[in-house]
Amino acid sequence: MSNPMQSTAERLSELAFLESRRLEHDPNIVVVGCGVKLRCGRPTGTLCLQYFVERKPRRGAAETWHNPPELDGVPTDVVEVGAIAR
Numbered sequence: 456m457s458n459p460m461q462s463t464a465e466r467l468s469e470l471a472f473l474e475s476r477r478l479e480h481d482p483n484i485v486v487v488g489c490g491v492k493l494r495c496g497r498p499t500g501t502l503c504l505q506y507f508v509e510r511k512p513r514r515g516a517a518e519t520w521h522n523p524p525e526l527d528g529v530p531t532d533v534v535e536v537g538a539i540a541r
Contacts, residue, residue, distance in 0.1 A: 463502060464489070466529070467489035467502060467503075467504060467529065468489060470489070470504050470526060470527060470529060471487045471488050471489050471504055471505075472487075474487040474504065474506070474526070475487040478506075482509075483508050483509050483510065483512075484506060484507075484508055485507040485508060485509060485536055485539050486507045487504065487505070487506055487507070488504075488505050488507065489502065489503070489504055489505060490502070490503065490505050490532075491503070492505075492530055492532045493532060493534065501530055502529075502530075503529065503530040503531055503532045504526055504529050504530070504531045504532070505531070505532045505533075505534055506522055506531065506532070506533045506534070507534050507536050508533055508534070508535055508536065509535070509536065509537060509538050509539070510535055510537075511533050511535045512533070
């Protein structure tokens with residue numbers, strides 16, 4: 456019998472990899488990963504695809520990228536981490 460959590464983790468990992476490749480030239484994207492969705496800085500318990508960015512897109516601002524609320528049925532979250540030394 457397969458482990459449902461493992462298949463969810465594998466799916467999230469694959470989505471994170473594909474998104475990181477798709478967005479690799481966007482200077483605002485630091486890393487794409489998977490984890491628990493945050494709301495007001497607190498974990499919600501929902502697994503999601505996480506976009507770690509230098510700065511969150513502001514509503515109505517012209518940005519190069521806007522995150523969808525979900526991707527392929529998986530919730531997304533944007534976490535602002537600031538500038539990272541490379």
